[in-house]
Amino acid sequence: MGLLDDVVSVPRRTMTLFFVIDTSxxxxxxKIGAVNDAVENVLPMLDEISASNPDAEIKVxxxxxxxxxxxxxxxxKLASEFVWQDVTASGLTSLGAACQELNTKLSRNGxxxxxxxxxxxxxxxxxxxxxxxxxxxxxxxxxxxxxxxxAIKIAIAIGDxxxxxxxxxxxxxxxxxxxxxxxxxxxxxIQVVAVTSSQIGSKSSxxxxxxxxxxxxxxxxxxxxxxxxxxxxxxxxxSTDNYDxxx
Amino acid sequence: MEKLVHFCQGESHKATxxxxxxxxxxxxxxxxxxxxxxDGHGGSRYFRxxxxxxTIVECTFKKVMGFVENIDSSIFEGKxxxxxxxxxxERKEENLRKNSKVDDQxxxxxxxxxxxxxxxxxxHAKENPFTDEELKLITDPQDPHSIxxxxxxxxxCYVRTPMYWFAFHLGDGKCFSFDGDGNWNEPIPWDxxxxxxxxxxxxxxxxxxxxRYCYQGNGDYPVAVxxxxxxxxxxxxxxxxxxxxxxxxxxxxxxxSNNDAQKEIEDTLPQLSxxxxxxxxxxxxxxxxxxxxxxxxxxxxxxxSNVEKQIAAVNExxxxxxxxMSKYSPLKFYTKKELIEAQYAQTDxxxxxxxxxxxxxxxxxxxxxLPSTSSHADYDDEIxxxxxxxxxxxxxxxxxxxxxxxxxLSHPMYKFDI
Numbered sequence: 001m002g003l004l005d006d007v008v009s010v011p012r013r014t015m016t017l018f019f020v021i022d023t024s025x026x027x028x029x030x031k032i033g034a035v036n037d038a039v040e041n042v043l044p045m046l047d048e049i050s051a052s053n054p055d056a057e058i059k060v061x062x063x064x065x066x067x068x069x070x071x072x073x074x075x076x077k078l079a080s081e082f083v084w085q086d087v088t089a090s091g092l093t094s095l096g097a098a099c100q101e102l103n104t105k106l107s108r109n110g111x112x113x114x115x116x117x118x119x120x121x122x123x124x125x126x127x128x129x130x131x132x133x134x135x136x137x138x139x140x141x142x143x144x145x146x147x148x149x150x151a152i153k154i155a156i157a158i159g160d161x162x163x164x165x166x167x168x169x170x171x172x173x174x175x176x177x178x179x180x181x182x183x184x185x186x187x188x189x190i191q192v193v194a195v196t197s198s199q200i201g202s203k204s205s206x207x208x209x210x211x212x213x214x215x216x217x218x219x220x221x222x223x224x225x226x227x228x229x230x231x232x233x234x235x236x237x238x239s240t241d242n243y244d245x246x247x
Numbered sequence: 248m249e250k251l252v253h254f255c256q257g258e259s260h261k262a263t264x265x266x267x268x269x270x271x272x273x274x275x276x277x278x279x280x281x282x283x284x285x286d287g288h289g290g291s292r293y294f295r296x297x298x299x300x301x302t303i304v305e306c307t308f309k310k311v312m313g314f315v316e317n318i319d320s321s322i323f324e325g326k327x328x329x330x331x332x333x334x335x336x337e338r339k340e341e342n343l344r345k346n347s348k349v350d351d352q353x354x355x356x357x358x359x360x361x362x363x364x365x366x367x368x369x370x371h372a373k374e375n376p377f378t379d380e381e382l383k384l385i386t387d388p389q390d391p392h393s394i395x396x397x398x399x400x401x402x403x404c405y406v407r408t409p410m411y412w413f414a415f416h417l418g419d420g421k422c423f424s425f426d427g428d429g430n431w432n433e434p435i436p437w438d439x440x441x442x443x444x445x446x447x448x449x450x451x452x453x454x455x456x457x458x459r460y461c462y463q464g465n466g467d468y469p470v471a472v473x474x475x476x477x478x479x480x481x482x483x484x485x486x487x488x489x490x491x492x493x494x495x496x497x498x499x500x501x502x503x504s505n506n507d508a509q510k511e512i513e514d515t516l517p518q519l520s521x522x523x524x525x526x527x528x529x530x531x532x533x534x535x536x537x538x539x540x541x542x543x544x545x546x547x548x549x550x551x552s553n554v555e556k557q558i559a560a561v562n563e564x565x566x567x568x569x570x571x572m573s574k575y576s577p578l579k580f581y582t583k584k585e586l587i588e589a590q591y592a593q594t595d596x597x598x599x600x601x602x603x604x605x606x607x608x609x610x611x612x613x614x615x616x617l618p619s620t621s622s623h624a625d626y627d628d629e630i631x632x633x634x635x636x637x638x639x640x641x642x643x644x645x646x647x648x649x650x651x652x653x654x655x656l657s658h659p660m661y662k663f664d665i
Binding site: 002003004005012013054055073077081083085113114115116117118119120146150 | 258259421439442443444445477480481482483484485486492495496499511512515518519523524525583584587590591594
């Protein structure tokens with residue numbers, strides 16, 4: 001009799017990647033189309049990262065918020081099994097409600113397993129405007145959440161109208177806020193952020209004592225230099241590409 | 248009392264050429280049983296944590312033996328099981344609990360361990376000065392504890408004497424205890440500050456306030472106690488999976504011998520690291536060999552009832568997935584979103600039945616291990632082990648029908664529907 005007989009099959013650790021997507025009316029048209037396209041295309045890449053990673057498997061969850069908020073599925077799904085359902089844009093920007101909902105699911109009664117056997121989640125927030133509800137009320141609860149405190153948090157500001165102060169409050173630093181000014185940049189940055197967060201977030205060893213969020217920020221900041229129309233909020237670059245063009 | 252102890256390099260440490268930073272020891276000499284275990288921190292600033300963990304284990308063993316020899320054991324007499332949390336801000340504010348003599352003495356022991364460890368690692372640093380490369384890794388040279396930090400590690404200890412027992416813990420990892428009724432628990436309170444890869448540490452400035460502990464002096468003793476570093480609990484996730492692993496060890500001891508179990512642990516921990524957490528692994532166990540055979544059937548019953556609970560949870564999910572599927576008639580039209588949901592429900596049902604069949608096999612195996620006085624009926628329930636009845640197949644969309652419809656709806660001409 002071996003010691004691992006009758007023991008539950010030892011699972012790989014789990015890292016959950018959250019997409020928190022603004023689907024308010026101002027996102028309608030090319031912006032929401034680009035988000036749908038980019039997320040759908042990045043899922044196979046996340047599956048590859050998960051499949052080739054001995055440390056952890058990657059699960060994906062997606063929350064859309066407009067006049068209220070809604071999870072695409074009622075549990076995180078393996079990247080290999082996540083079928084993207086295109087989201088549509090209309091209504092207001094209930095980011096406060098989204099924060100509250102995220103707080104509810106960032107718990108063992110929600111989407112998370114026991115901390116033993118888990119990696120901190122990665123949360124990618126995409127928004128093109130400012131909240132129309134009680135954002136700070138929602139955020140204050142979320143900020144007390146241990147999973148959120150330890151999460152990799154990256155925000156993508158879609159255009160100049162995005163409230164970057166709010167996104168900075170969400171991520172905890174303006175270094176984690178990346179602004180995009182056109183459709184191609186939006187698609188590319190979603191891919192870069194999702195892939196980088198998954199690669200770093202699902203590894204058990206970190207380089208030195210820098211946090212995983214710091215590592216993701218460093219890599220994404222470097223990558224934005226090669227994306228026309230994308231910039232880090234902490235190190236904005238003056239360029240003719242950095243004006244909004246969403247047509 | 249008998250002992251089992253082993254520590255080994257983790258899979259990720261092998262890959263990066265890092266030494267094993269765990270250390271553990273057990274002693275059962277002179278009627279005093281002691282198990283001590285430590286996990287050195289993995290961050291690059293803790294570059295001497297392998298020395299730190301070995302030092303804290305040796306230092307703690309020495310201090311504990313001194314404590315047991317010199318303490319007036321009557322202070323433990325009649326004490327029921329008592330567990331004390333780490334001194335968090337909340338506990339300082341509440342200040343609800345008055346220290347007993349036992350608390351005072353244990354706190355003295357903890358102080359002497361911290362002082363002893365700091366003295367030993369500072370001596371080590373003097374004898375082995377930091378290299379230029381190592382100095383670059385010290386992030387806060389002004390910190391008076393910057394030397395100690397390079398040796399940072401956790402600490403866990405269990406002590407059993409003829410009059411009383413106690414256990415203490417600082418940092419992550421888990422301590423499990425099995426009692427005479429075959430129940431298991433984690434007797435030392437958890438510290439919520441240990442979360443994901445963050446842990447409290449012997450190198451923290453306020454390490455004394457981070458000790459948490461438990462003790463008992465009324466004659467009740469655990470039958471077995473396991474200490475393990477977080478490499479183990481990160482491999483099992485839920486605590487009941489780890490308890491199940493320990494029961495496998497106890498069964499192995501009872502069915503073979505201590506030596507065989509020791510060898511099996513030495514073979515298994517590296518495998519577990521490879522398929523589990525990838526981290527260093529350490530485990531230290533003390534057990535009462537006389538009591539073990541009496542609790543064995545109870546442990547198997549627990550294993551079986553644990554599997555039964557899992558089957559019940561799977562059954563609930565099967566019913567939910569079946570209810571979802573029953574809404575999908577082959578005669579109706581569905582949107583792509585609805586079909587995706589149906590596909591998930593269909594996949595869930597297939598997967599859940601596979602899982603259920605595996606669990607039922609385990610249930611039946613545990614049943615066969617029970618003494619002849621117990622019920623030996625194989626597992627059975629109303630839901631059964633198979634997916635669909637013919638009638639259900641006719642009434643709901645099949646997996647193939649869902650796939651076909653999704654292919655049609657994915658055609659560009661249906662894009663408006665998505």
